[in-house]
Amino acid sequence: MSSQLISLVNTDRIIGKHVFGNLYDIDPKVLNDKDFLHNLVLEAVKIANMKLVEIKSWNFGGKKGGVSVIALVEESHIALHTWTEYNYATLDVYTCGENSNPQAAFEYIVSQLKPKRYQMFYADRSSE
Structure with a gap:
């Protein structure tokens, strides 16, 4: 997928851009570093040209922490x-922001987590 998503600009409808995926074979120390991950997402918000309202982070312990x-x-x-x-x-x-770029945020996070492989999907969730 190219690094630019098609811009969907029409003031008569909701613009919905959804980028999501799965990241495999990542260093477990990175995956358990709450502060690093918190700051990573915070930076991705800026890169995607989004406006932060609030950010929360949680550690989950146990076998599948x-x-x-x-x-x-x-x-x-x-x-x-x-x-x-x-x-x-x-x-x-x-x-749902016309000027935000969810793919840029996704690609930035992937570049920092360094998975051995990943899947990225895109869904147009705009209104008709």
Whole structure:
């Protein structure tokens, strides 16, 4: 997929751009570093030209522990969830902002987590 998403600009409808995916074989130390992941998502908000409302991060212990980071932005959200036992993460970047770029946020996070492989999907969630 190219690094630019097709711009969907029409003032008579809601613009919905959703980039999401799965990241595999990531260093478990990175996946369990709440501060690093929090700052990573915070920077992705800026890169995507989104306006932060609030960001929260949680560590989850136990056998399938990991971290979740949720950034609520005026345009929608970025959600990152990690599972250290599986060296795995899911990433969800959704925006209804005409000038925001969810793919830029997704690609930035992938570049910093350095998975051995990943899947990226795009859904147009605009109104008709």
